[in-house]
Amino acid sequence: MGHLRLSDCRKKFINVLPEQQLGEEHSSLDSFRKAVKIAPRNRKEFSLIVLTNENRILIGLKHRGFGKGMFNSFGGKLEKGEDPVVAACRELHEETGISVTVKHMTESKIGILHFTFEDDPVEMCVHLFRVNVSCCGHATDKADNAASEQILVDPLTIRGCDEITPEWIENFYHIPLHNMFADDSIWLTFVLASKKKVVLDGWFHFLAGGQEVNTIHHHFVDIKTDPKSELPKSETMTLEKRLFHRMHSKSIISPSPKEFNEAWAFSKVVKKSLRCNELDCIIDVAGGHGALAAILLITTAATRAIVVDPAQVGRDSVRKAWADFFPEKELRYRHECLRSGLPAELELALKATSRDRILVVACHACQHLSDETVKLSCKFGVHVCVMPCCQKDPSTGSSWKAFSKNVSFPIEQTMDILLAGKAMSWNTGQEAGVRYDVRIKFIDSKITPQNRVIVCRSSPNDGEVPRTEKSHRKLQQAYRRAHKRQKSFYDISKLVGMHPSLHLVGGFILGALTSALLFRTREKINADL
Numbered sequence: 001m002g003h004l005r006l007s008d009c010r011k012k013f014i015n016v017l018p019e020q021q022l023g024e025e026h027s028s029l030d031s032f033r034k035a036v037k038i039a040p041r042n043r044k045e046f047s048l049i050v051l052t053n054e055n056r057i058l059i060g061l062k063h064r065g066f067g068k069g070m071f072n073s074f075g076g077k078l079e080k081g082e083d084p085v086v087a088a089c090r091e092l093h094e095e096t097g098i099s100v101t102v103k104h105m106t107e108s109k110i111g112i113l114h115f116t117f118e119d120d121p122v123e124m125c126v127h128l129f130r131v132n133v134s135c136c137g138h139a140t141d142k143a144d145n146a147a148s149e150q151i152l153v154d155p156l157t158i159r160g161c162d163e164i165t166p167e168w169i170e171n172f173y174h175i176p177l178h179n180m181f182a183d184d185s186i187w188l189t190f191v192l193a194s195k196k197k198v199v200l201d202g203w204f205h206f207l208a209g210g211q212e213v214n215t216i217h218h219h220f221v222d223i224k225t226d227p228k229s230e231l232p233k234s235e236t237m238t239l240e241k242r243l244f245h246r247m248h249s250k251s252i253i254s255p256s257p258k259e260f261n262e263a264w265a266f267s268k269v270v271k272k273s274l275r276c277n278e279l280d281c282i283i284d285v286a287g288g289h290g291a292l293a294a295i296l297l298i299t300t301a302a303t304r305a306i307v308v309d310p311a312q313v314g315r316d317s318v319r320k321a322w323a324d325f326f327p328e329k330e331l332r333y334r335h336e337c338l339r340s341g342l343p344a345e346l347e348l349a350l351k352a353t354s355r356d357r358i359l360v361v362a363c364h365a366c367q368h369l370s371d372e373t374v375k376l377s378c379k380f381g382v383h384v385c386v387m388p389c390c391q392k393d394p395s396t397g398s399s400w401k402a403f404s405k406n407v408s409f410p411i412e413q414t415m416d417i418l419l420a421g422k423a424m425s426w427n428t429g430q431e432a433g434v435r436y437d438v439r440i441k442f443i444d445s446k447i448t449p450q451n452r453v454i455v456c457r458s459s460p461n462d463g464e465v466p467r468t469e470k471s472h473r474k475l476q477q478a479y480r481r482a483h484k485r486q487k488s489f490y491d492i493s494k495l496v497g498m499h500p501s502l503h504l505v506g507g508f509i510l511g512a513l514t515s516a517l518l519f520r521t522r523e524k525i526n527a528d529l
């Protein structure tokens, strides 16, 4: 790799150190060795892990030890007899909390860096790794990473230690090279800018004065790129991950990762159950931070979403973080109780659109809140989906609890069925001229054990016979059938050509004949004796 390309690469980095700090570049190891006149030195081994995710790099601010006050990648000294790969896994985990399998780390090795110093007889031999991770919303374990061949990292689980504080640099061209070791301006810029897998052997000889001076006297870098081997790619970011990332990069803690996952999974159920391209307005009851409302705004045709919640949760951070995901759409908060806030918003919404284009949602609303949400929404004849939590038996004498115990069925599910039943009942939605088709769907129980979503889809019953009327007709039919059966008994008499009134006479004659026959038989027996 020629001089030109190394220096060309670093031009793209805005904080690169000036050339005079980077020293003389050599085109061969021999030339470097001759210039430096390296005598046999005391060698110490280290690991160094460059951790990237797409165009981002995770670096750490060092609080103590070598390079204190500067940014650096992660790593440290090898313990006695320790394998460099194992040491890299250990150091990365210690300093960031990120777990990488030995197999993956082995594949991530990209070379060795040698550092020598004019004022120190120690030669530092640094085993270099480049780990490209995928970020996700779920914490994953080592086994998952091994199986998927990808290192999935939950950004919120990244943590530092007393030695170093990790920090994402959103665009690695902005990496603070001016506050890093001088050699990083040479080799790290090349490693980051290269789309191909790089293997390097780097030699850097520093002037006396340590990190205060941070100046290289001579360097030689042998870099090989394998044109065939692409860098292990970060997983293509799905919308879900992009949203999660955005939250994380803005350090938003409400919604929490769990709440985000719940909202995302809930929105998926909604989208599978309703015609989302026909929705206009979302009302998120007890929506708090508003993540569910915002996700539905982003992923459906709805143009407006209102979060009705008396509490102010998250200081509008969701809207600020995701605003560019729903341009020209409106996310509004109404800090009011659902009893007054929901009907008021429904009335407003109905002035602007039809009831079949309005959806009310409540994710993890407690029992009476879910009940009220369904009741009020059905009164207005709009679609409603709730994922209730803390379902208990409110009946006098806890009869449903007793029932659940008797049939070994959890009380929460019993209460869900009762709520679904209420929404399905004949008169629900009648006032608004709709009927409800009710389903109970599930989200992944790993996200939350309270994972049932009651989906109540309204559809107009204009021109349709009301359900009470229908059932009355069915009752009449049943009566008719029953009577027909009775009639069929008389029909047998028709078969033998007799009028039903002759049954009595026929029965009398039959009885008299039988008696006469019995009498004669007895007479005959007596005579024989």
Ligand SMILES: Nc1[nH]c(=O)nc2c1ncn2[C@H]1C[C@H](O)[C@@H](COP(=O)(O)OP(=O)(O)OP(=O)(O)O)O1
Pocket (backbone or CB within 6 Å): 046, 047, 048, 049, 064, 065, 066, 067, 072, 073, 074, 075, 076, 077, 078, 115, 124, 126, 163, 181, 182, 183, 184
């Ligand atoms: N010129 C240089 N450029 C660079 O990018 N990284 C360097 C470097 N010189 C050393 N490093 C890395 C290698 C290693 O990861 C780290 C130095 O390791 P430390 O001294 O922090 O070791 P430890 O983490 O074992 O520290 P302690 O726990 O304090 O013993 O700095």
